Amino acid sequence: MRAQMANQAIMAQVRTTAYWVATLVIALELLAGGVWDILQVAYVHGLVVEHLGYPAYFLVIIGVWKVPGAEALLVPRFPRLTAWAYAGAFFIYTGAVASHLAVGDGVGMWWGPLVFAGITLVSWLLRPSVRRFVRSNAA
Numbered sequence: 001m002r003a004q005m006a007n008q009a010i011m012a013q014v015r016t017t018a019y020w021v022a023t024l025v026i027a028l029e030l031l032a033g034g035v036w037d038i039l040q041v042a043y044v045h046g047l048v049v050e051h052l053g054y055p056a057y058f059l060v061i062i063g064v065w066k067v068p069g070a071e072a073l074l075v076p077r078f079p080r081l082t083a084w085a086y087a088g089a090f091f092i093y094t095g096a097v098a099s100h101l102a103v104g105d106g107v108g109m110w111w112g113p114l115v116f117a118g119i120t121l122v123s124w125l126l127r128p129s130v131r132r133f134v135r136s137n138a139a
Helices: 002-039 042-052 056-074 079-102 107-126
Strands: none
Touching: 002 042, 002 056, 002 079, 002 107, 042 056, 042 079, 056 079, 079 107
16 A cells, blocks of 8 residues: 555656656747747748748747747646647647648658657646646536
8 A cells, every 4th residue: 555655656756747847848948939039040030931931020920929838838827828828839839840841841850849749748748737727617
């Protein structure tokens, strides 16, 4: 019985640690990426605007939403906002994968966004119950 309880405690700690590592990775990437997008850093401008064929203002729009999205993943007690931030991050990363595939890029260009989409899913799946949005049946 004690061994089982100790195992459960260890698993809970591993889950919590994995959640926070994944969440911090995504939040930091969204924050840094958002700032780079807003500032239209030359590397990002060349990779997104020129290579993928998006208009320059697209970077600013995406960047402006990435920054508060990063914050929304970290703040407690706003599960609906957090759910939207997860959805937005997943859409950004999978959209980047689709964009690179659409222009014929090889795996070297789209594996990064695919990994971040996966990390986003891991964070979402491991989030604690207090950070989950529960829909009420009350009308």
